Amino acid sequence: MAGKGAAVGGFGTREPRDRDEHRPPGSPEPGAIRPGGGAARTDGTVQNKVENSTVVGDVVQAGFIGQLTVVQIQGRGRIAGDADYVPLHEVTEAFAIEHLGVKRSIATANGHARLLPLYIRRRHDEELEHAVQQARTRSVMRVLVADSSCGKTRALHEALRYLRPASRWRLWQPLSSERLLNVIGTSRLEPYTVLWLNESQHYLDGDRGEQVGEELRRLLADAGGPLLVLGTLSKAYHWQLTAHATSPDADHHAQVRELLAGRCISVSGRFSDEELRRAAELSEGDGRLAEALRHSGGRITQYLAAGPLLMERFEHAAPAARAVIEAAMDARRLGHSPGLPLSLVTEAAPDYMTDPEWNQVDENWKEQAIAYVTESLRGADGVLTRIRTRPGEAPHPQPHYRLADYLEQHGRATRNFWCPPASFWAAAIEHCTRPEDLEALAAAARNRLRLRTAAHLYGRLALADPAKAIVETGWMILLSGRLQLADSWFRLAVTLGSTRAMHLVAGHTSDRDEARRLYEQARNAGDKHAWQMLVRWHQDNGERDEARELVQQAADAGDAEALRRLALEAKEAQNWPEAEQYYRRAIIAGDTLAYLSLASLIADGGDSARAEQILQEAAEAGETIALEVLAHKAAEAGDWAHAEQLLRQATAHSARSEDADWLLAQMREGLNDADGALRLYKVLASQDHPEALFELALHHRRRGDLQSAEDFYRKAHAAGITEALTSASLMWVEDASDNPANRARADRLARQAADAGDDTALRRLAVQALTTAQSARARHLITYGLDPDGTLTESW
Secondary structure, eight states: OOOOOOOOOOTTSSOOOOOOSSSTTTTTTOOOOOOOSBBBTSSSSSEEEEEEETEEEEEEEEEEEEEEEEEEEEEEOOOOOOHHHHHHEGGOHHHHHIIIIIOOOOTTTTTOOOSSSSOOOOOHHHHHHHHHHTTTSSOEEEEEEEESSSSHHHHHHHGGTTTTSSTEEEEEOOSHHHHHHHTTTTTTOOEEEEEEEEEEEEHHTTTTTHHHHHHHHHHHHSSSOOOOEEEEEEEHHHHHOOOOOSGGOOOOHHHHHHHHHEEEOOOOOOOOOOHHHHHHHHTTHHHHHHHHHHHHOOOOOOOOOHHHHHHHHHHOOOOOHHHHHHHHHHHHHTTTOOOOEEHHHHHHHGGGGGGGHHHHHHTTHHHHHHHHOOOOOOTTTSSSSOOOOOSSSOOOOOOOEOOHHHHHHHHHOTTOOOOOHHHHHHHHHHHOOOOOHHHHHHHHHHHHHHHHHHHHHHHHHHOOOOOHHHHHHHHHHHHHTOHHHHHHHHHHHHHHHHHHHHHHHHOOOSOOHHHHHHHHHHHHTOOHHHHHHHHHHHHTTTTTTHHHHHHHHHHHHOOHHOOOOHHHHHTTTOOOHHHHHHHHHHHHHTOTTTTHHHHHHHEEEEOOOHHHHHHHHHHHHHOOOHHHHHHHHHTTOOOHHHHHHHHHHTTTSSTTTHHHHHHHHHHHTTTOHHHHHHHHHHHHTTOOHHHHHHHHHHHHHHHOOHHHHHHHHHHHHHTOOHHHHHHHHHHHOOOOOOOOHHHHHHHHHHHHHOOOOOOOOHHHHHHHGGGGGTHHHHHHHHHHBOTSSBOOOOOO
C-alpha cells in the first residue's frame, strides 16, 4: 500500500532470503513468465498481432538459461505492407477527432452545428501557413510546441486546408516508430504526403528515436517529390529532445536535436489581446467561445478542452478512482503507449491506496472507479476515454483507454520522483501485451534498478521479439558485472539475427577473426554502421588497402559518413578540390552538417568570404548551427551585437525564446567572459531554464558551496535534467568524502535518482562499497537489484 515502500538507508534493510531449492538455480518464480503479446495455442504456435501485420513463430524449445526463462523461436517475424494513405478531402473534423488527436470541446445547452468551435487564427498559424505553402514545392517539417490543451493538434488540422485544393495530397499517420522506419527506410513514402506525427515523442524518443531522426533528416534533404511532416511536442518533451547534453556520454538525442533545429513553432498557452478580440467577434456565432471568453482568463483552448474540469475531477476523486488515475499517469510517464488496457489500470490500483482506504472500498470498486473516470465532462472527453479501433484493424482483446493529456502532463510534473508500487509492476507483467509497451516498461524498471521486475517484463517480450528480449536481458546482466553470462545471452541473440548482439559479441571477443565474421554478418543483415567497424578491424590489423576499399564501397553507395571520411583523407593529403567534391556529395546524400566541414576546409584555404557564404547556405538548408558558427566568429571579433542577432536568428524556430540567451552565455564562457556568462545563467535560471540551473550547480560546486550546488541540481532535475540528481549524489562522495554524513547524503540522493529513473549513482556507490564492510550487500544490490518499495530484492 502507499506509504509502506519508503526507500531505506544503506543498500536496503530487508535481508535477502535463499532462493527456492525446488526451482532450477537462477530460474524465475513459477508462472512469472507468460506469453507476451499473444495467446499460446496447444499446437505450439504463438501468434502476435503487431499493428496490421501478423508475426508467427513456432515454439521449438523453452528452458531456463541464466536468470530468465527464454523461448527459442524458429523463423522470423515479418512486418509488411505500404503506408495506409487517407485522401486529404476525407480528413474531416470527425476524422480528426477520432483518429488524429484533436480534442472534443465542451458543449453548451444550446447545442452546436459544428463538432469543433470556430477557429481563432493566431500568430503561430501564420508561420504554419507559410510552411505549408512552401511544401507545395519542397519537403518541409514543422512541429508545434506547447503545454497540453493549447491547440497544437487543432492548428495542424486547420493548416491542411491550404493543401486541399491540390487533390493529389494525402495523409499518413504511422502507428509506431517501427512502422515509420519500415516505410521511409524502404522509400515507400510517396510524394505529396502529409506525414502526421502528433505527439512526436512517440517516434523521436526511445531506442529507435535517433534512427527516426536520421531517416527524417535524410528524407527532408532528398530532392524528390515534396512531403509535409507535421508534429506536436509538449514543452517538456521538446526540452528533453533538444537539450544540449551535459556530457558526450549523455547525448542521446543528437540526430533528433538536429532534426528539430529551426523546425519548431511555439504555441502560447494564453491568447494575446488581438487574438482575444478575434475570439470575441467569432463568439457571437459560437456559445462555447463566448463561455470560454467569460471564464478562462485568456486560456481559451484549455477551457474548451475541459482542462480545469479534469483537474477538479482528479482532485475530488474517491481513493479508488484516484488510484486508477495515478496508475494511468505512471504508465504513461514510464513509456506505455497512449492506449492503456483497462485491466492494467484497475489491477495496478490497489497499492496506490493506503491500508485504511483499501479496507473501506466496496466490492465493486473497479466498476465505480471506471464509471467516474470515463464520465464525459460537458461533452468533452473525461479523464479516460475509450479508444475505438479503426476499420480493418483487429479489435483489442479488452477495452483500451486514453488518459487526458492535460492530466498526463500534470502527472509527469508532480510524480517524477515516484517509483510505482508493486501492484503496478505486477499488473504490467500480467496485462501489457504490445511489444513496444513491454520494452518501454522493462527499460523503466531496469533504469530504476528493479531488475527482477525488468526480467519478468523482458520475459513477456520474448515471445513477441525474442532477439530484443534476450539482448536487453543480456545487457542487464552485463551491467551487473557477470560478463561470461552476458556473453552467452548475446550469442543466443546472434543466432536469432540481432545485429546489436553481433556488435556486442564482436566488441568483447578475443578472437579477432570471429569479430570480423560478426561484423560482416551484421553488414549482410542490413546494419548501416557495420562497415565502419570492419574498417576499424582492417586498420587495427594493418590492412589499410582493405579498409580504404570498404570506405570507397560505402561512399559509392551514397553513405554520408564514408564520403566525409574520404573528404578528410583528401584534406590531409592537401587535395582541396577532391575534399570539396566529397563534402558536396555528402551534402547531396543528406548530411547537411557537411556544410560546416566544407566551410572549414574553404576557410583553411584562406577564402573566409566564401566560407561564410557556405555557412549561409547551410543555414538556408536548415542547419542553424551554421549561424552559431558565424555568431562565434562575430563574438571573437568583438561584435557581440551581431553575434546576438545571429543567435536569435538561429533560434527563431526553436520553440524556446530563451535559447539565444543560453547560447550567448555558452559563447561568453567559451571566450573566457565568465562574469558575463554567469549573469546570463542567473537570468535564465530565474525562468527555470534547465541547462542554466545545471550550470549554476556546477558554478557553486566549483566554489565549494556544495549545499547550494545540490539545491540547483534538484531544481535542474525538476526542470527536466534526469541525471542532475546523480550529479548531486556523486558530488558528495567526490568532493567531500572525508565526512561520513556525506556518504549517507550521497546514498539518499542516489536512491531518489534511481526512483526517478537513473540508477547510475546507486550502481557507482555500490561498486565503491565492494571494498568495504558493506561488500556483500553491495554485490547483492548490483546483482539482484531492488523491490518496488526500494528494499533489497531476494536472490532470484
